[in-house]
Amino acid sequence: MQAAKTSYDVVIVGGAVVGSATAFFLATNPDFRGSILVIERDWSYARSATALSSSSIRHQFSNAINVKVSQFGTEFIRAFNRHVAVDDDTPEIGFHENGYLFLAGDDRGQEVLERNHATQKSCGADVTLLDSDALGRRFPWLNLEGLTLGSYGERGEGWFDSSALMQGFRKKARSLGVEYIEDEVVSIERDGERVVSVTTRSGQTIGCGQLVNTAGTRGTLVARMAGLDIPVEPRRRSLFVVDCRTPLEGKVGLTIDPTGVFFRPEGKFYLMGTYPKHDPEVDPDDFDVMHDEFEAEIWPILAQRVPAFEAIKVVNSWAGHYDYCTLDHNVILGPHTDVKNFLFANGFSGHGLQQSPAMGRGLSELITYGAFRTLDLSPFGYERVVANRPFLENAVI
Known part of the structure; x- marks a missing residue:
């Protein structure tokens, strides 16, 4: 062209x-x-x-x-259809404002969440620290074993198209x-x-x-x-969409286990993955899904953290890349x-x-x-x- x-x-x-x-x-x-x-x-x-x-x-x-930076991103996304409207076409972005839930499993992790929380609150972020009892009340699907603290975004966080x-x-x-x-x-x-x-x-x-x-x-x-x-180098990250036999009840945010393994709802399914901690620099054209990572790490960790995930089935998967600043x-x-x-x-x-x-x-x-x-x-x-x-x-x- x-x-x-x-x-x-x-x-x-x-x-x-x-x-x-x-x-x-x-x-x-x-x-x-x-x-x-x-x-x-x-x-x-x-x-x-x-x-x-x-x-x-x-x-x-x-x-x-x-x-x-992300606070402005949320502000923009909330008014997305107005910002990008062309004539009568006002597209929707489907923002699910369910929050992020970071979990800490030891004193060091708790200190990190508390330090980050102070930074976030100083910027006006609506973030709440939750002890083990509070986590159990708000997220009954969680296994609280080994958890010392959680940090939950009440507003402005979630996922979209x-x-x-x-x-x-x-x-x-x-x-x-x-x-x-x-x-x-x-x-x-x-x-x-x-x-x-x-x-x-x-x-x-x-x-x-x-x-x-x-x-x-x-x-x-x-x-x-x-x-x-x-x-900056390409780092591969694999994502997996799973069907769960017993859907989780109540509000479910993007939940990050202390290990870095995470999940969030994806329609009637759940999206799972972890940050690219094992994979060194890769070819940017390498899109092979790391199925071994799911079997050896992602599923075992999340099945322990969320008992309902003991019975799941992978229905889709893909690999993408971070442009990772070393x-x-x-x-x-x-x-x-x-x-x-x-x-x-x-x-x-x-x-x-x-x-x-x-x-x-x-x-x-x-x-x-x-x-x-x-x-x-x-x-x-x-x-x-x-x-x-x-x-x-x-x-x-």
């Missing part, structure tokens, strides 16, 4: 949720009047991290800025003049400390005023085309320290979907004004990579 022009003010490499959020916020910013091209290698998005995620949002982070979020951003951006092409960037040309053009697999050379790298698990490859590097599990956002017109949005470590509204807005502000204007996201900048100064997020699931 050919681009309509030979040069654009902004070229966005990667058109899934973060790239489309960036295009949306640029296109809806009355102070930005430039041209925007989004280059996406696969318009089906079938193997994008967006489509293969657990499609959730939470305010329970250890880092205050991440709490605020990830593809609807991405397609809503994309459709609205296109209606406002953003151009999308299905192609793949294969090389990037620099003139000293500036990116001047990209070349695509179809043979087009396209000039760019600014380049935004939102290529997900291929973000490191895109950076290397420009002679740059980031501490420095500190946080996104690298904004310009390279030397190549100022190359902007990163890479290394979300599993948080990209829920953070896409705030990150897209932040990138649009950087491009338009040269600085953040709403939420200061500068601690996520590339400078910390140069200085080897982690800006740590501990709550990774």
